[in-house]
Amino acid sequence: MNLFDVYPLWNIEPVKGLGCKIWDKEGKEYLDLYGGHAVISIGHSHPTYVKMVQEQVSNLGFYSNAVQNQLQKDLAKELGEVCGYPDYALFLCNSGAEANENALKVASFHTGRKRILALGKAFHGRTSGAVEATDNPKIQAEFNRNGNITFIPMNDLAAAKQELEKREYAAIIIEGIQGVAGIYAPDTDFLKGIRELCDETGTLLILDEIQSGYGRSGKFFAHQHTNVKADIVSMAKGIANGFPVGAIIVSPEIKPWHGMLGTTFGGNHLACAAALAVLKVIKDENLVENAAQMGKYFMDGLQKYVGPDKAIKELRGNGLMIGIEVNPGYEELRNRLLFEKSIFTGGAGKQIIRLLPPLCVGKAEADRFFSALDELLG
Numbered sequence: 001m002n003l004f005d006v007y008p009l010w011n012i013e014p015v016k017g018l019g020c021k022i023w024d025k026e027g028k029e030y031l032d033l034y035g036g037h038a039v040i041s042i043g044h045s046h047p048t049y050v051k052m053v054q055e056q057v058s059n060l061g062f063y064s065n066a067v068q069n070q071l072q073k074d075l076a077k078e079l080g081e082v083c084g085y086p087d088y089a090l091f092l093c094n095s096g097a098e099a100n101e102n103a104l105k106v107a108s109f110h111t112g113r114k115r116i117l118a119l120g121k122a123f124h125g126r127t128s129g130a131v132e133a134t135d136n137p138k139i140q141a142e143f144n145r146n147g148n149i150t151f152i153p154m155n156d157l158a159a160a161k162q163e164l165e166k167r168e169y170a171a172i173i174i175e176g177i178q179g180v181a182g183i184y185a186p187d188t189d190f191l192k193g194i195r196e197l198c199d200e201t202g203t204l205l206i207l208d209e210i211q212s213g214y215g216r217s218g219k220f221f222a223h224q225h226t227n228v229k230a231d232i233v234s235m236a237k238g239i240a241n242g243f244p245v246g247a248i249i250v251s252p253e254i255k256p257w258h259g260m261l262g263t264t265f266g267g268n269h270l271a272c273a274a275a276l277a278v279l280k281v282i283k284d285e286n287l288v289e290n291a292a293q294m295g296k297y298f299m300d301g302l303q304k305y306v307g308p309d310k311a312i313k314e315l316r317g318n319g320l321m322i323g324i325e326v327n328p329g330y331e332e333l334r335n336r337l338l339f340e341k342s343i344f345t346g347g348a349g350k351q352i353i354r355l356l357p358p359l360c361v362g363k364a365e366a367d368r369f370f371s372a373l374d375e376l377l378g
Helices: 047-059 070-083 096-111 128-132 157-164 188-201 269-284 287-305 333-341 363-377
Strands: 014-018 021-024 029-032 089-093 115-119 149-152 169-175 204-208 232-235 246-250 312-318 321-326 346-348 352-355
Touching (some): 029 363, 070 089, 070 246, 070 269, 089 096, 096 169, 115 157, 149 157, 157 188, 169 188, 188 204, 287 321, 287 363, 333 363
Parallel strands (some): 115 149
Antiparallel strands (some): 014 021, 021 029, 089 246, 232 246, 312 321, 321 352
């Protein structure tokens, strides 16, 4: 049997990771400023993470959601204290797409409505409802095109008002920072206006923090830079440092009932141990604060490359979620960083490099990146 060939792959096979570095099967070292799509939050093979996961799997890796699981309750308590939503309820699943599917479903149950408002260039996942709410027809099959989604431009409050006043939308779903689109954050005034419109029209506000959450932006959730509160927040990626975990947190105004949601693997014992380890390290090592500080360090260090006659056209982002839009003629910079300087970064089309390093990244790693840019750009 062969693999179903849906991924364009680099000819590199990582076999080991530690902190912000990975090594391939030939033993070559790479600097990881990508974190595997913003997944590696506390660094590769963190000793606390390894210890807690090993201890849990040696006792019990899995049992079903038909029995009590104290680890789920511990995770809900710890997450509530750290994330700023202590009175919300936690539902655990397995991925970001699944988190958004459940968020959309809860919104529809609560409001009795079926339509969803989303933003242009949005990415919310590749499954059923999540991909319909993703502004990319290329990855939507006919099965996914059900006419339930309307897209409006980001920061167009007038367009949002026109749609939401129809009172036919269960929710509007917005990324804390659009990642796949190329690192675009909604304006504070826009999010505050959306919150008011949702309150006026009985519409729920879903904040998709799958890529931008868990401290990456320098706040626990990116939308907390605006002081706006969501009705539902979806999260995944950094939640368990590579172990497949997704989650939503839900306002106490939304009441659950038995059978409303469900999952076989979500919130299993091993997954909870991994997620608890991540929260422990984030707190013990002040990684949200480090993300804010190192984000500024990266942004400040990159400024010298910005200009119409230089490599970088524009810098965007918050914390350690940084978009570097390059000028024409520099489209190969990402590949050159990887193949000439052994530095992994992310991309968004040909013109945008994304920096999504582990939240433990330090000045030494940033300086290595700057030195590589100096050598490549002359």
